[in-house]
Amino acid sequence: MSHHAPLLRAAALAAFAVSGAVAAFTAIVPATDAELLVAKTALREPLEIRAQAALLPAPATYIRAERFERGDTLAGLLARLSIGAGDAQMLVRRREAKLLRPGAIVTAEVRAGKESEGELVWLEFLAARDALVRIERIGEGLAARVERPAIATHRELKSAVVRSSLFAAADAAGIPDSVSIQLADVFGGDIDFHRELRVGDRFSVLYEMHSLDGRPLRAGRVIATEFVNQGKTYRAVRFGEGHFAPDGKNLRKAFLRSPLEFSRVSSGFGMRRHPFLRSWRAHQGVDYAARAGTRVRAVSDGIVEFAGRNGGYGNVVVLRHQGRYSTLYAHLSGFARGIRAGARVVQGETIGAVGQTGWATGPHLHYEFRIAGTARNPLSVALPAAAPLATHELEAFRAHAQPLFAQLDLLAQIRVASADAAFE
Ligand SMILES: [Zn+2]
DSSP states (O other): OOTTHHHHHHHHHHHHHOHHHHHHHHTOOOOSHHHHHHHHHHHHHHHHTGGGGGGSOOOSEEEEEEEOOTTOOHHHHHHHTTOOHHHHHHHHHOGGGGGOOTTOEEEEEEEOSTTTTTOEEEEEEEOGGGOEEEEEEETTEEEEEEEOOOOEEEEEEEEEEOSSOHHHHHHHHTOOHHHHHHHHHHTTTTOOTTTSOOTTOEEEEEEEEEEETTEEEEEEEEEEEEEEETTEEEEEEEETTEEEOTTSOBSOBSSOSOSBOOOTTTOSSHHHHSOOSSOHHHHSSEEEEOOTTOEEEOSSSEEEEEEEEOGGGOEEEEEEOSTTEEEEEEEEEEEOTTOSTTOEEOTTOEEEEEBOOSSOSSSEEEEEEEETTEEEOTTTSOOOBOOOOOHHHHHHHHHHHHHHHHHHHHHHHHHHHHHHHHHO
16 A cells, blocks of 8 residues: 555544644635545544544644645645745745646645644645655655556446536535536437426436545546436446447437537526527527526537628627538627637537627527528427447447446336335
């Protein structure tokens, strides 16, 4: 095992040291899921044993964990970790310090007591690509090493019911954001998560979770998932690089259902409370109320036919796709880099951001979908699908998918059973 084994013990001891250590832990404000998990793990231990603090002698060192915030300075962070000025100066000059990224949790063991107050024992943080940076005191100086610790991967199976938004449901079930986003991506050809999500929709998801020495780091790929939207069940299993339905149909569609990026900010029912400005029939397009700045994405591979200002449309992008399809995105606040006539775009690529240029009373995206030049309602038009699995792949797919679908079935049975129990 690595040097992490004593870390947790040390973390426990740290809490005895100074009541300030507890405050330091609780001050961590997680921003992303990976950090949230780290922060939660860090929080658990010191708080449970705080009650005994008075019974124990003050130890010689304490451990603190602090998040390196966006806009933070290294000097500021080291001060929050109670690292003394001399060591802080040495640390700031070190080349490993440049590996520190906003969002990283920095853990440090620091000496207490009159003589050596603030002297660093060791400090560590995870840098990009899971490189563990550890800086240790060696005599009067500091030595650093960068390791690639063994990241373990296991699977988690969770389910949730939508009450207000996909993210709220995921939060309640402890499902990380990156998993929710993958989920929306997997079913993005079938479900418009901005307009078709309903209270009572539910989902189950089996996904990878990566951890370091038993501490969860972040979620990995979605392996299998089920989504029940408005009473209709969609299921998918990852196979190769794609996601496929039980019958081998490719979940990836030639067109995405929604031109808006799915994110914590852009999701939720709030959007549907905004009245649509006009009906589809009246103006041949669909309006998505969304916060200004929400990313707008190409619904399919294509070529930019027009990107510029055009009367009531304001800033508008027109894309030409395979066959006779074209799409139009209006009222944009601006265009993504490289989006100009003739440029090639791929499905899901950001082409601009929601704004209110042209004839728009508030920030929203006006979206048109045309087949052979005629506007069609994108919410109801049948869209071409990507190729299904070939016959020779089906057998391997079924062998791979069957136990995964069985896990989803089992979860569904448990859910039904517990719902029945609740009514007794
Ligand atoms: Zn419109």
